[in-house]
Amino acid sequence: MSFLKIENVSRHFGSLVAVDGVTMTVEKGECRAVIGPNGAGKTTFFNLITGMLDLTSGRVLLEDQDLAGIKPSARVRMGMARTFQITEIFPDLSVRENIRIPVEIAAGLHLAPKIPARLQAPIRERIDALLEEGGLTRIAGRYAGELSHGDQRACEIMMALALNPRLLLLDEPTAGMGDDETHAVARLIKRIHGDQNLTIVLIEHDMRVVFNLADKITVLEQGRPLAEGTPAEITANAEVQAAYLGGAA
Ligand SMILES: Nc1ncnc2c1ncn2[C@@H]1O[C@H](COP(=O)(O)OP(=O)(O)OP(=O)(O)O)[C@@H](O)[C@H]1O
Numbered sequence: 077m078s079f080l081k082i083e084n085v086s087r088h089f090g091s092l093v094a095v096d097g098v099t100m101t102v103e104k105g106e107c108r109a110v111i112g113p114n115g116a117g118k119t120t121f122f123n124l125i126t127g128m129l130d131l132t133s134g135r136v137l138l139e140d141q142d143l144a145g146i147k148p149s150a151r152v153r154m155g156m157a158r159t160f161q162i163t164e165i166f167p168d169l170s171v172r173e174n175i176r177i178p179v180e181i182a183a184g185l186h187l188a189p190k191i192p193a194r195l196q197a198p199i200r201e202r203i204d205a206l207l208e209e210g211g212l213t214r215i216a217g218r219y220a221g222e223l224s225h226g227d228q229r230a231c232e233i234m235m236a237l238a239l240n241p242r243l244l245l246l247d248e249p250t251a252g253m254g255d256d257e258t259h260a261v262a263r264l265i266k267r268i269h270g271d272q273n274l275t276i277v278l279i280e281h282d283m284r285v286v287f288n289l290a291d292k293i294t295v296l297e298q299g300r301p302l303a304e305g306t307p308a309e310i311t312a313n314a315e316v317q318a319a320y321l322g323g324a325a
Contacts, residue, residue: 085133098117108292109278126158226261229250245276262284
């Protein structure tokens with residue numbers, strides 16, 4: 077059984093075909109990168125996986141379960157978490173409070189007026205562990221809105237991890253970052269991927285990050301799948317070279 081199976085999915089916006097017959101199979105524990113020039117349909121493709129957009133045609137299956145009709149919030153409960161191209165954190169809360177929210181949601185407590193005494197220590201420990209793993213302990217008390225781009229992204233990734241996902245979708249995790257921050261975020265992704273046997277699908281423009289992290293790469297062009305393979309296969313693919321790596325990268 078494949079972990080995530082995308083079968084011939086398409087999405088039209090009026091006469092524009094943003095995603096056009098994409099098939100992709102991701103195995104458990106794999107890190108898959110989705111690359112392609114601007115407007116290739118990558119974010120739309122993600123939104124079809126998470127259920128934020130309806131499919132025009134095709135199927136998305138998670139461990140053989142067809143996700144048709146399952147809302148994004150229910151997909152999160154099934155173990156799908158994502159981060160966005162523009163970081164989504166609560167800027168006026170501390171890093172610790174940002175992490176606390178998904179930790180409490182994962183514990184089924186979010187709307188509870190008071191945390192039961194027996195859960196207070198485990199919740200605190202879970203927050204501490206996530207802060208530590210994300211390299212955020214030293215800045216746990218700072219407002220998230222004051223942090224550098226890279227630290228905000230690390231906070232957002234750890235918020236997604238707090239939900240105990242089985243599948244993590246990262247939309248351009250290093251977008252807009254300088255070399256040092258890009259490197260730090262890539263290292264964090266590599267660590268969580270290795271530590272937790274997490275399945276990761278990421279959209280990424282920075283080819284150094286892609287080649288460093290991805291087990292396999294899917295290349296989209298104008299909504300269509302252009303190629304799929306290991307980093308070495310993609311590098312050697314003449315069609316990809318012509319259409320993408322030689323130019324837009
Ligand atoms: N809600 C929408 N309504 C109409 N057209 C849309 C919508 N969302 C995306 N598109 C169009 O679909 C195409 C694919 O867009 P998408 O954002 O998925 O590409 P992308 O590969 O993620 O691009 P980028 O790398 O710039 O983020 C584009 O032509 C875009 O203008």
